[in-house]
Amino acid sequence: EYYSSVEQMRQLINLEESLIASLGRYIKLHGQKIEFLTRQRDLLAKELKEGKKQEIAYVSNPVSAFLLTNRLVTEWERMRTFMTMDVGAKLENTTAMPTSEDVLGVAEAMARLQDIYQLTAKQMASGKILDRKFGRQLKTAECYEIGNKLSSTGNYRYALEWLRESLRLWSMESPGVSKVEVMNGLSFVLSHLGEYEEALEFTKKVLKLQPDNQIALKSKEPIEQWIEYKKQHGLPATPPMPNYGNYPSLCRGDYQRPLKELANLRCRYEHRRTPFLRIAPLKLEELSHDPYIVVYHEVISTKEIDTVLTISKPLLHRSMVGASQKKEVSKTRTSNNGWLEDAMHRVVARISQRTEDMTDLAMSAAEQLQVGNYGVGGHYLPHHDYAIPEPGKDAYPDVGKGNRIATVMYYLSDVDIGGATVFPEIGVGIFPQKGSAIFWYNLHANGTVDSRTLHAACPVLVGSKWVANKWIHEYGQEFRRPCSLDPKA
Numbered sequence: 001e002y003y004s005s006v007e008q009m010r011q012l013i014n015l016e017e018s019l020i021a022s023l024g025r026y027i028k029l030h031g032q033k034i035e036f037l038t039r040q041r042d043l044l045a046k047e048l049k050e051g052k053k054q055e056i057a058y059v060s061n062p063v064s065a066f067l068l069t070n071r072l073v074t075e076w077e078r079m080r081t082f083m084t085m086d087v088g089a090k091l092e093n094t095t096a097m098p099t100s101e102d103v104l105g106v107a108e109a110m111a112r113l114q115d116i117y118q119l120t121a122k123q124m125a126s127g128k129i130l131d132r133k134f135g136r137q138l139k140t141a142e143c144y145e146i147g148n149k150l151s152s153t154g155n156y157r158y159a160l161e162w163l164r165e166s167l168r169l170w171s172m173e174s175p176g177v178s179k180v181e182v183m184n185g186l187s188f189v190l191s192h193l194g195e196y197e198e199a200l201e202f203t204k205k206v207l208k209l210q211p212d213n214q215i216a217l218k219s220k221e222p223i224e225q226w227i228e229y230k231k232q233h234g235l236p237a238t239p240p241m242p243n244y245g246n247y248p249s250l251c252r253g254d255y256q257r258p259l260k261e262l263a264n265l266r267c268r269y270e271h272r273r274t275p276f277l278r279i280a281p282l283k284l285e286e287l288s289h290d291p292y293i294v295v296y297h298e299v300i301s302t303k304e305i306d307t308v309l310t311i312s313k314p315l316l317h318r319s320m321v322g323a324s325q326k327k328e329v330s331k332t333r334t335s336n337n338g339w340l341e342d343a344m345h346r347v348v349a350r351i352s353q354r355t356e357d358m359t360d361l362a363m364s365a366a367e368q369l370q371v372g373n374y375g376v377g378g379h380y381l382p383h384h385d386y387a388i389p390e391p392g393k394d395a396y397p398d399v400g401k402g403n404r405i406a407t408v409m410y411y412l413s414d415v416d417i418g419g420a421t422v423f424p425e426i427g428v429g430i431f432p433q434k435g436s437a438i439f440w441y442n443l444h445a446n447g448t449v450d451s452r453t454l455h456a457a458c459p460v461l462v463g464s465k466w467v468a469n470k471w472i473h474e475y476g477q478e479f480r481r482p483c484s485l486d487p488k489a
């Protein structure tokens, strides 16, 4: 699977390069074959020309008669065999080819991005993302392809935009897709959206251009029936769109927090609590006092990040959701991750130690470091890091150290656009900054879960987002978690 991580997607560039080289070898071998055949043809034509000059003399001469007959029996048979012979070159790929799953994955990511960041197909097709230039103007056939895939993933609203754009860009010179195909696509999508009247218009236009078009002929009647049904009964209720509150506006960065909340937040040097902090105070930015959420700036160096990325790249696999036995792949989380043990490298151990020095929480109850990389439009929908176990059961039984009391998440990269971490319940959002880390408590001081810590990873619009999570569990923190984190207390 390629689409769930930018790091994996990078391999596709190499894959295409190898395919082009392989196609080149194929063309070269076929070129040699054609060259040989051309030379043979010229020789044979030259000989024939001789014969045509004096046909009777040529066929009555026993030598040339023999040669002519023999040529036809032996020489031409050899030609026939040679022509059908395989030159041995095949299209070879260095790594596995992406699958239709990948195409659909990217198409879905695109719809997600359009949704959250309010991007129009027209803007995107012109090569612009949020007013920044990212690529060239797309062609009719390309817009059609996108619309078509969005349509097959059921993203009809966005499919409609792309197909309309495809039709708008359509001109006689732009090959690759016919007007009829685009209009049939539009009719299909509009029908799914309940816009039967416009769907019928497109179907009629298709039939005007191509009266025997099978798709249009088949769909005309049902659409007409739906129009009638709609007139009489209205449309069946559509399932409500999921409402994630202010998640999208936090992702876009256009949610304005009340000034009253902002007024109490400070940036300061954190120099209390641990001996480490006394010697090396950390730059701390408060995002929220209750629940306690802070950002530590410049806590991991570029060199350390490089090491972490190098070790984790070979370990990446699709991220799962859910605890213990119930883990599964889900569209709610599209990223890849890998787990790093302290023993793997001194830098990994150093990060654990730093996490302890930062938070004063015991790492004896911490999970391994989870390094994650997000793919195109990669995201993690609003969730909690704590688990709510069934009555009588433990949270995170395979860790066996209680619930996740706190989360420390290091940002291992900047992200060109998007990829914020947001807390919709409390209206807090933070955009990744390479080298900083975000820290919060998932549980109240009394050990109950704090549902306000609901958080999400916004889809990455442009760039490759890398993070590293350190989840800290309850056991051993009894005398470490402070009652108050107010610096004045």
Ligand SMILES: O=C(O)CCC(=O)C(=O)O
Binding pocket: 380, 385, 419, 420, 421, 422, 455, 456, 457, 458, 467, 469
């Ligand atoms: O990547 C992010 O911004 C958040 C990730 C997250 O919440 C998680 O992995 O649990």
Ligand SMILES: [Fe+2]
Binding pocket: 383, 384, 385, 455
């Ligand atoms: Fe999380």
